[in-house]
Amino acid sequence: MNKILMIEDDLELAEILTEFLEQYEFKVTTEDDPFKALSILKLEPFDAVILDLTLPGMDGLEVCEAIRARQNIPIIISSARSDVTDKINALELGADDYLPKPYDPRELVSRIHSVLRRYDAASAAASESACDFKLNESAMQISYKNRPLELTNAEYGILAHMIKKQGMVVSREDLIHNVAAINEDSSNKSIDVMMGRIRNKLGDKALIESIRGIGYKLLK
Known part of the structure; x- marks a missing residue:
């Protein structure tokens, strides 16, 4: 079962998405405080992050940058912000996908599966080539x-x-x-x-x- 961290301050939406994702065997942890979410990521392993951009106390783009600076984990932006600049900035800061709200939860499931497949393939390729380097x-x-x-x-x-x-x-x-x-x-x-x-x-x-x-x- 894949573990998902959802950083979302709309608790009603987070509850709806969590119930939907659990039908597809995702275990979802929801956090509306970006600072707590970053602390959770330090302590627990997750397979992907679903990240809103409009958060209290810290912009989602900053959260994206902070996650990417220390972890190689799929990040899917889930945001009502429609400015193309936000999308470009998010992708350049390391987000893997950008899903504008509102959307069908089935599309979110599809996007999660897609990024997980890409990361699994990259991980397998990296493992195969790990022996290329020898560090003494x-x-x-x-x-x-x-x-x-x-x-x-x-x-x-x-x-x-x-x-x-x-x-x-x-x-x-x-x-x-x-x-x-x-x-x-x-x-x-x-x-x-x-x-x-x-x-x-x-x-x-x-x-x-x-x-x-x-x-x-x-x-x-």
Whole structure:
């Protein structure tokens, strides 16, 4: 049974959707407070998030960005906001789908199944290619497809951190704070430059996906 976190402040709508989704064997947890919802995501595993944009105390776009910065989880926006700018911003911040209200709950079920299939396929592909990287932390050495990479200390730190978070979005701030060889005063631009060098040394620029406005994701 897939677990869904629904972040929605319209409690009547949330109840209707929850009852409908449970007919399709989804277990739904509903939270109308975005701050509590983010805390719940830290403590419990979920398979997908259904996210409203108009929330008390924190805009849904900010919630989307916060989720995507630390988790690789399907996010479906469910919103009455019809401005195309909101849709574009949500997708660029990492949302997987955008469903404008009102909608037929059957369409929501279909969208959930669709994003779960995509994530399952991506996860399987990542698992198959996980052996492409070999990380030797004691020697500070990374090999890709049995080829040792010649990396600076900062480049090694970045790639090692991304290997450990393979398939997850890693923000530039995360790299600055967690890679010892990177100065905490480093700019986002310097991170982008180092990432470009890493891509060149891997020989496959598509391995590291740029997530606009947030950071990067190691796909393989």
